[in-house]
Amino acid sequence: MQNPPKTEIPKVYTAYNLDELDEYLQDPEWVVEGLIPKDEPTFIYGDGGQGKSAVVLNICMNVQEGMPVSGLPSQKMRVLWLALEGDRDIKKRRKAHQSLYGKSEVTEFFVIPKQTFTFGNQQDETALSELITENNIELVVIDTLSYATDGDISTGNTPGIVTRQMRRMCDTLKISLIVVAHTGKNLFKGIKGASEFANNVPCVLFINKGVLEVQKQRSSISGKKLKFDKKIIDDSFCIEWKEESNPRLAHILDSLDILTAKQDVVSKKDLSNLVYERYEKTLSRDHHRTNFNRDLKTLSETQNLLNVSSESIKRNSP
Numbered sequence: 001m002q003n004p005p006k007t008e009i010p011k012v013y014t015a016y017n018l019d020e021l022d023e024y025l026q027d028p029e030w031v032v033e034g035l036i037p038k039d040e041p042t043f044i045y046g047d048g049g050q051g052k053s054a055v056v057l058n059i060c061m062n063v064q065e066g067m068p069v070s071g072l073p074s075q076k077m078r079v080l081w082l083a084l085e086g087d088r089d090i091k092k093r094r095k096a097h098q099s100l101y102g103k104s105e106v107t108e109f110f111v112i113p114k115q116t117f118t119f120g121n122q123q124d125e126t127a128l129s130e131l132i133t134e135n136n137i138e139l140v141v142i143d144t145l146s147y148a149t150d151g152d153i154s155t156g157n158t159p160g161i162v163t164r165q166m167r168r169m170c171d172t173l174k175i176s177l178i179v180v181a182h183t184g185k186n187l188f189k190g191i192k193g194a195s196e197f198a199n200n201v202p203c204v205l206f207i208n209k210g211v212l213e214v215q216k217q218r219s220s221i222s223g224k225k226l227k228f229d230k231k232i233i234d235d236s237f238c239i240e241w242k243e244e245s246n247p248r249l250a251h252i253l254d255s256l257d258i259l260t261a262k263q264d265v266v267s268k269k270d271l272s273n274l275v276y277e278r279y280e281k282t283l284s285r286d287h288h289r290t291n292f293n294r295d296l297k298t299l300s301e302t303q304n305l306l307n308v309s310s311e312s313i314k315r316n317s318p
Contacts, residue, residue: 043179
C-alpha cells in the first residue's frame with residue numbers, strides 16, 4: 001500500500017538575518033520631515049478652538065506644493081480632505097493662506113464636503129478607497145474622528161476598529177493618513193475616547209495654546225515643538241509659524257555668494273541653475289522654478305537682496 005502524497009504547507013513567514021535587513025527594508029520616509037511619517041497613520045488632536053483644522057490645512061497646503069512646513073522639508077503629494085465638519089471654513093482659510101503665502105500654480109488638493117463616513121463601515125471604506133485610487137491620492141485627512149465613528153467613541157470595540165482600519169488603509173492604498181481628533185474632559189489625558197487610539201498608531205501630535213507638539217513618534221524623536229500664530233486676514237485666518245526657517249532661502253544666499261565672489265551682479269538664470277544643481281535635483285525643473293521665484297520675492301522683501309529684476313540679481317551688502 002502506497003503512502004499518501006505529502007501535502008506541502010504553504011510558506012507564510014520569511015526570516016531575514018539582521019545584517020540583511022538593509023537590503024529588504026527601506027528607511028523611514030516622511031510627508032513632513034521628523035513630523036508626519038509617510039505611508040503611516042497619524043493623529044492630530046487638541047481641544048476645541050485651538051486651531052487643529054487650520055494647522056492641518058496649512059500642512060496640506062504646503063505638502064501639495066512640496067513646500068516646507070515651519071522650515072521642515074515636505075514631500076510633494078496629492079491631498080484629499082474628507083470634511084465631515086467645517087467644510088465652509090476650508091474655503092475661507094484657503095484664501096487667507098494664499099493671501100499670506102501666495103497661490104500655487106497647480107492645485108493638488110481635493111475636498112469631499114460634508115458626506116458621511118464611518119470607520120468599520122465596509123461600504124464607506126470601499127467607496128473612499130476607490131476615490132483615493134482613481135485620483136492618485138497620497139495624503140488623506142479625515143476631520144474629525146468624532147464624526148467618523150458610530151455611537152459613543154469610547155465604548156465597545158470602536159478604538160480598535162478605527163486604528164485597524166487606519167492601518168489597513170495605509171498599507172493597502174499606500175497612503176499617509178491624518179485623522180483630526182479632540183481631547184477628553186481632561187486636556188492632558190490624550191485623545192477623547194480611549195488610550196488605545198494613541199497606543200495603536202506610530203505618530204501622535206498635540207495642539208495647545210499655539211504649539212504643535214510631537215507627543216509620539218516611532219521613527220524619530222518625540223518632544224519637538226513648533227510654535228504658531230493665527231494670522232487674521234479679512235474675515236478668516238491662517239497659520240503663521242514662528243521662528244520659521246526656510247532652508248531654501250539659505251541655499252539661494254549661499255549660491256549667490258559663490259557667484260558674487262567673481263562678479264557683483266549675477267544672472268538670475270545662472271543662480272537658478274546653480275541652486276538646482278546643488279540642492280534641488282530631486283524636483284522637476286518647473287517645480288524648482290516655482291519655488292525659486294517665490295523665494296527670490298521673499299528675500300527681496302526682507303532686504304537680503306537688492307535690484308532683483310527679470311534678468312539679474314545683486315547681493316545686499318552685510
